[in-house]
Amino acid sequence: MLRVGLTGGLGSGKSTAARLFAALGAHVLQSDAIGRELMEPGQPIYDGMVAHFGAGVVRADGTLDRAALARIAFTEGRVEELNAIAHPLVIARQMALTEQIFRREPHAVVMVESALIFETNYGTVDNARWQGRFDRIIMVTAPEEVKIARFVVRSSAGKAISEQQRTELEEEARRRLAQQISDDQKSALSDYVLTNGGAVTELEWQVDQLWPILEAAASTSA
Numbered sequence: 107m108l109r110v111g112l113t114g115g116l117g118s119g120k121s122t123a124a125r126l127f128a129a130l131g132a133h134v135l136q137s138d139a140i141g142r143e144l145m146e147p148g149q150p151i152y153d154g155m156v157a158h159f160g161a162g163v164v165r166a167d168g169t170l171d172r173a174a175l176a177r178i179a180f181t182e183g184r185v186e187e188l189n190a191i192a193h194p195l196v197i198a199r200q201m202a203l204t205e206q207i208f209r210r211e212p213h214a215v216v217m218v219e220s221a222l223i224f225e226t227n228y229g230t231v232d233n234a235r236w237q238g239r240f241d242r243i244i245m246v247t248a249p250e251e252v253k254i255a256r257f258v259v260r261s262s263a264g265k266a267i268s269e270q271q272r273t274e275l276e277e278e279a280r281r282r283l284a285q286q287i288s289d290d291q292k293s294a295l296s297d298y299v300l301t302n303g304g305a306v307t308e309l310e311w312q313v314d315q316l317w318p319i320l321e322a323a324a325s326t327s328a
């Protein structure tokens with residue numbers, strides 16, 4: 107078995123790399139997706155957010171208002187309060203899913219994709235932070251301006267936007283990046299660095315080189 111953390115800043119291309127690894131056989135657990143699932147009405151992060159931030163973060167249809175939560179987190183400087191509610195639950199779910207996979211497939215490569223592997227204060231195992239949860243860490247990197255441009259494209263969902271909307275989205279990207287450690291710090295803590303400032307085919311080439319190394323490590327470790 108091999109427990110791999112896949113990290114990188116906002117818009118670096120983690121999800122894109124994760125899809126490429128999944129196509130080769132990795133079992134990918136996406137933190138954002140687990141977080142969204144646990145934020146559905148009746149789920150524990152939903153309950154925690156409403157209890158902490160009040161009915162103002164619930165939309166008319168009963169779902170959580172992600173834009174309101176993002177404002178609270180990144181504009182009002184209360185991101186640690188969101189993290190304290192979400193991270194322990196997301197990490198606990200990841201660990202439970204990882205165990206399930208290893209019981210079924212002892213030589214699996216389980217890859218947890220998360221923007222905040224190094225940043226989070228939660229998930230400490232045996233007094234170790236991420237080191238207690240992962241055997242290897244891969245980071246995906248891209249220049250800051252490229253990350254911001256990708257965030258704008260994704261957030262505007264391909265629609266034409268005004269200059270003011272573009273500026274607001276760029277500012278939102280910078281606020282989120284300010285809550286994440288730099289690529290230099292991340293790369294110093296990582297086992298492998300994938301660069302994704304160019305074409306996706308260049309990322310794919312690096313993934314293809316790395317995959318056999320991960321597979322070999324998974325098949326030899328207990």
Ligand SMILES: CC(C)(COP(=O)(O)OP(=O)(O)OC[C@H]1O[C@@H](n2cnc3c(N)ncnc32)[C@H](O)[C@@H]1O)[C@@H](O)C(=O)NCCC(=O)NCCS
Nearest residue numbers: 115116137138141172175176179185188192196221282285
């Ligand atoms: C604030 C929320 C509601 C905003 O939702 P939204 O749909 O706009 O963004 P989404 O969840 O798709 O995140 C997009 C990207 O923003 C960045 N980001 C999100 N949360 C955080 C955070 N707490 N700190 C730093 N960056 C973050 C990441 O790069 C992430 O990949 C949501 O991100 C959230 O609940 N965040 C707190 C929990 C968390 O840390 N999630 C990320 C990993 S579990």
Ligand SMILES: Nc1ncnc2c1ncn2[C@@H]1O[C@H](COP(=O)(O)OP(=O)(O)OP(=O)(O)O)[C@@H](O)[C@H]1O
Nearest residue numbers: 115116117118119120121122221256260304305306
């Ligand atoms: N090499 C690339 N060339 C062009 N577009 C790319 C490339 N890599 C990723 N993208 C696009 O950039 C956006 C962000 O990529 P992706 O979702 O993989 O990043 P992420 O690191 O998971 O981001 P976040 O932390 O914001 O969720 C997506 O719309 C994706 O299709």
